[in-house]
Amino acid sequence: METKKDLKLAVLIDADNVPYANVKEMFEEIAKYGTPTFKRIYADWTKPTVSGWKNVLLENAITPVQQYSYTSGKNSSDSALIIDAMDILYTGNVDGFCIVSSDSDFTRLATRLREAGMKVIGIGEKKTLTPFITACDKFIYIEILKKEETESINDNDAKRTSRKPKAKTNPLSKIDPKIIKLFSDSINDLEDENGWAFLGDLGNLMLKKKPDFDPRNYGFPKLLPLIKSINKFETDIRETGNSNIKHIYVKKK
Numbered sequence: 011m012e013t014k015k016d017l018k019l020a021v022l023i024d025a026d027n028v029p030y031a032n033v034k035e036m037f038e039e040i041a042k043y044g045t046p047t048f049k050r051i052y053a054d055w056t057k058p059t060v061s062g063w064k065n066v067l068l069e070n071a072i073t074p075v076q077q078y079s080y081t082s083g084k085n086s087s088d089s090a091l092i093i094d095a096m097d098i099l100y101t102g103n104v105d106g107f108c109i110v111s112s113d114s115d116f117t118r119l120a121t122r123l124r125e126a127g128m129k130v131i132g133i134g135e136k137k138t139l140t141p142f143i144t145a146c147d148k149f150i151y152i153e154i155l156k157k158e159e160t161e162s163i164n165d166n167d168a169k170r171t172s173r174k175p176k177a178k179t180n181p182l183s184k185i186d187p188k189i190i191k192l193f194s195d196s197i198n199d200l201e202d203e204n205g206w207a208f209l210g211d212l213g214n215l216m217l218k219k220k221p222d223f224d225p226r227n228y229g230f231p232k233l234l235p236l237i238k239s240i241n242k243f244e245t246d247i248r249e250t251g252n253s254n255i256k257h258i259y260v261k262k263k
Contacts, residue, residue: 017044017129020104022091023072024111025053028134028152030063033070035155036133040108043131043148047104050075052091092119099126106130109146112138120145132221136182143222153182154226181229189228190240192220197243197262206246209233209258234258 021040040046049072053060056078067074077090091109098104106129109116113134120130120142132138132146136153143149183189196215200207213233216223230236237243237260246259 017106018047018104019044019106019108019129019131020048020095020098021046021050021072021108021110022048022095023051024088024091024109024113024116025051025060025063027111027113030066032152032155033066036110036152037070039133039150039155040131043108043129044106046108048098049073050091050094052077052094054078088113088115092116095119095123099123099128104128108133110134111142114139114142117141117145146221148217149222150224151182151222151227154224181227183227185228185236185240190242192216192223193237193240193243194262197260201261205261206259207261209237209245209260212260 019040021037037046049070051063051067051072052075053063055074055076063074066072075090075094091111095107095109098107107120107123108131109120110133116132120132123130124145124147130146132142132149133152134142134149136151138149138151193212193216196212196219197205197207200211200215225231225233225236228236230239234245238245242263243260244263246261248257248259250257
């Protein structure tokens with residue numbers, strides 16, 4: 011997914027269907043795609059089950075929206091979030107939406123926003139159902155936003171201990187034949203007469219075909235290390251006119 015630093019985003023959070031841990035990391039992730047101009051969270055704040063959110067709201071300047079549960083067993087926050095999303099859409103003050111929920115009931119909302127030309131980013135847990143994921147331009151699993159584990163490195167020369175992030179995190183998904191085929195098919199779609207595909211174009215096409223595709227799901231921080239680990243593709247780093255910029259190309263072995 012192409013990023014624009016000046017993209018204005020409405021961030022709407024369903025407090026009933028996402029955990030409040032790692033919210034800081036979530037907003038750091040959202041900042042890669044644009045600037046949150048709306049930050050709202052929906053819940054019945056009289057319930058003790060959402061009490062953990064209260065400090066998080068203050069720390070991240072998120073506006074709480076009260077929605078009473080009129081019927082037992084129903085998530086009343088859904089309708090309030092949807093109404094606000096449509097109101098914001100018609101004001102024309104944003105370029106995209108970030109819907110934070112693991113609830114597939116927002117599938118139609120995501121589809122409608124994209125029909126209106128909005129970029130839609132979904133953020134939710136790994137348990138999120140496929141319809142909501144595929145309705146978004148990009149879907150990010152909350153689990154990969156957790157801070158990387160650190161390990162102690164003993165520096166004998168400096169006589170001190172430092173903290174260094176591990177290069178690889180625990181994967182949410184396995185690299186299976188389906189993802190390898192998706193890589194191969196995408197390279198087929200993009201390759202030049204010599205079979206090479208530009209890595210940046212490959213990543214964007216993978217995301218269009220599979221909105222929840224992210225190298226971090228497989229334990230890798232970037233796309234290139236993930237491709238190299240599969241050992242079925244060749245890579246080529248090419249110099250450009252600007253010595254500070256290098257282009258990476260991929261092809262099947």
